[in-house]
Structures are given as C-alpha cells and as structure tokens.
Amino acid sequence: MTDKAFQDFYPDEFAHCYGCGRLNEAGLQIKSYWDGEESVCRYTPEPFFTGGFPGYFYGGLISSLIDCHSAATASAAKLRADGFALGEKPLSRFVTASLKIDFLKPTPMGKIIDLRSRVLEIKSRKIIVSTTLSAEDEIRAKGEAIMVQLPENR
Numbered sequence: 001m002t003d004k005a006f007q008d009f010y011p012d013e014f015a016h017c018y019g020c021g022r023l024n025e026a027g028l029q030i031k032s033y034w035d036g037e038e039s040v041c042r043y044t045p046e047p048f049f050t051g052g053f054p055g056y057f058y059g060g061l062i063s064s065l066i067d068c069h070s071a072a073t074a075s076a077a078k079l080r081a082d083g084f085a086l087g088e089k090p091l092s093r094f095v096t097a098s099l100k101i102d103f104l105k106p107t108p109m110g111k112i113i114d115l116r117s118r119v120l121e122i123k124s125r126k127i128i129v130s131t132t133l134s135a136e137d138e139i140r141a142k143g144e145a146i147m148v149q150l151p152e153n154r
C-alpha cells in the first residue's frame with residue numbers, strides 16, 4: 001500500500017505536464033489514486049479559472065482534468081494489469097490519442113471537483129478510460145479517452 005499518487009511515480013522526464021506533472025511548478029499538479037476498481041482525483045479550481053459566465057468553471061480546464069486523470073489512470077491500470085503494485089517499477093507514459101467530453105451541466109466554482117474513472121478496455125498499448133466529473137454530488141461532465149502507451153524510445 002502507498003499513499004502516494006500515480007503521478008508521483010512518473011519518471012522525471014515525463015513529470016512536466018501542465019495538468020499532472022509534479023515538476024511543473026506553474027501547473028495544476030493533479031493527484032490520482034485507486035479506490036477499488038475506480039481511480040479518483042479531487043481538485044478545487046482557482047478563482048480565475050472562470051468560464052463563460054461568472055461563478056462557473058472553464059470548460060477547457062474541465063477537459064484538461066479529465067484528460068490528465070485519464071492518462072494517469074491508464075498508466076496505473078497498465079502497471080496493475082502487468083501484475084505490479086505502485087512503486088514496484090516506473091509507470092509507463094500514456095498519451096491522449098482521442099478525447100471526447102460531454103458537458104452535461106454547468107460546474108460551479110469554489111466547490112471540490114470529484115473525478116472518477118473506470119477502465120473500459122485494455123488492448124496491448126491502447127487503454128480506453130471513462131470518467132465522470134462531479135461537483136456537489138452531481139455529474140457535470142463525462143469523458144471518454146483513448147490513451148496510447150508511448151514506445152520506450154519516444
């Protein structure tokens with residue numbers, strides 16, 4: 001067991017992503033964890049991440065949160081599928097090949113954002129991840145991401 005997040009196990013060379021890189025000081029530095037078969041991430045938007053009308057969260061950043069949490073989930077799911085626990089070996093890096101977002105309801109600012117992901121499919125280098133983004137116990141957006149594992153030489 002570890003209380004470290006998936007992103008804490010990215011090798012340094014893959015730890016600079018704006019959304020999830022622990023080495024990007026100006027980035028969001030989101031943190032993702034297992035909760036049984038699901039992965040979870042909690043994030044509270046900074047007040048300046050306002051969307052098209054006051055008091056609501058910017059959709060582009062909603063997409064970023066779903067994207068980066070999905071990428072981390074794919075990496076952790078691959079490790080788990082290969083029979084390893086977090087920390088037993090470095091995580092492989094997955095990048096986004098495709099990302100579809102449905103914005104279901106406006107997302108309020110100043111509230112904790114809950115992201116929950118499930119792996120729908122693992123096929124060789126490709127992992128499909130489904131994610132919900134909730135605030136105040138209501139699902140505000142859903143995403144489906146196709147994540148592809150980078151070859152070792154990239």
Ligand SMILES: CCCCCCCC(=O)SCCNC(=O)CCNC(=O)[C@H](O)C(C)(C)COP(=O)(O)OP(=O)(O)OC[C@H]1O[C@@H](n2cnc3c(N)ncnc32)[C@H](O)[C@@H]1OP(=O)(O)O
Nearest residue numbers: 014017067071093094095096097098123124125126146148
């Ligand atoms: C280096 C660290 C970067 C950190 C990034 C952090 C997370 C991000 O924000 S990623 C940024 C945005 N994403 C990118 O820049 C990725 C750019 N794209 C690429 O590099 C390539 O297209 C890449 C790696 C995704 C796929 O290329 P390649 O390795 O040639 O994959 P390929 O062998 O063709 O396909 C593998 C599987 O993925 C599927 N796939 C690939 N692209 C897509 C797509 N756009 N839509 C649906 N499926 C796709 C293929 O159909 C194939 O599936 P299957 O095995 O079932 O036939």
